Amino acid sequence: MSDRNLTLFDRAKAVIPGGVNSPVRAFKAVGGTPRFITRAQGAYLWDANGQRYIDYIGSWGPMILGHGHPEVLRAVQAAVQEGLSFGAPTEREIELVEEILRLVPSLEMVRLVNSGTEAGMSAIRLARGATGRPKIIKFEGCYHGHADALLVKAGSGLATFGHPTSAGVPPEVVQHTLVLEYNNVEQLEAAFAEHGAQIAALMIEPIAGNMNFVRASVPFMRRCRELCSQHGALLVFDEVMTGFRVALGGAQSLYAQAIPGFAPDMTVLGKVIGGGMPLAAFGGKRAVMEQLAPLGPVYQAGTLSGNPVATACGLATLRLIQQPGFFDALAARTRALVQGLQAEANRAGVPFSADCEGGMFGFFFLSELPRNYVQVMASDAARFNRFFHGMLQRGVYLAPALYEAGFVSAAHTDADIEATLTAARAVLAELT
């Protein structure tokens, strides 16, 4: 049988760089042919050959209800009938923002944008504008979108300024970005001791999903909060992935349970808040947010921001995830998957560790959970790639890179988890 994925990939490569519109889709880390998706429903995707997959990517996080939820589709179809875009304010934008404010108590005002990249970039500009300071702290392994100042890797040595991770970013553009090791309190303290008065913001993924799944420890997060407060820097939570995904109130609600009075100063959101449409947001305290144009001196804008179809999709999604027991059921199913994978790996004698929170999970071919980027990257890539392809062949679609998190949706059933574990048993047995 001819492989239509391969045919399409060849055709795509002739006209789209690498054949894809976002690099990780190209399967470069794992090799092989990316699956061209023709449709999706519930927990499943179908590729161009008509093969069905249990989907653990969920469009990289947004599809928390599963694909094609009827109420979401109804809301989107109704919005489409009313108009695709107006470039003028709508009531639905207020409704969506009011919904977000109800669910995330640290936020007093929110602005809507189109992508997580845009939200992260705007949050940094606002933090710099509001504090009048130039420097930002980020952590190695955290991804905050592809704005120039955030495409940075650690320099050599302690608390040095980073180097661009992409061509096309002049070193001067990242000269104010300090890159530190995740979960390293000593480096954090040294950076504030040296540069405290210059630091506008510390930006962090509270559970780092862009190094698969690494939690910021409670003592580390407590120190981030204390040092930001002490030095007048803004603590910016990048919850593009974790927001409305690890818990209804995001990862910040989990840290608030462990650290009395804990709240970030600003939050960046995306993925789930759009329910699969291009929508993201950033928000914080009123005094900071009022620095934005048209009220204040920090410029930020967008032709399609607050788009009426995207906000309809996001609003329907956010309402549905508030049903009683939604997150408990999602977390239980995700835990069943992760514990099942661990049990199968143990049975096969394969070094393995895994973690999850709400509907987000990660697993590593490492005997202990990693705490930072260097430890994540020590994970066995060859073994991961064989596991990935074995699972894919058996109809289980996992993220095609060992540094990407996985997602379970409300549409995944116990039978889907069972089928996934049966596939994993067969694949793991071949890995030793």
Ligand SMILES: *Cc1c(COP(=O)(O)O)cnc(C)c1O
């Ligand atoms: C996905 C992601 C982004 C970027 O969002 P895009 O919509 O892809 O631009 C930023 N931060 C985090 C934590 C993300 O997971």
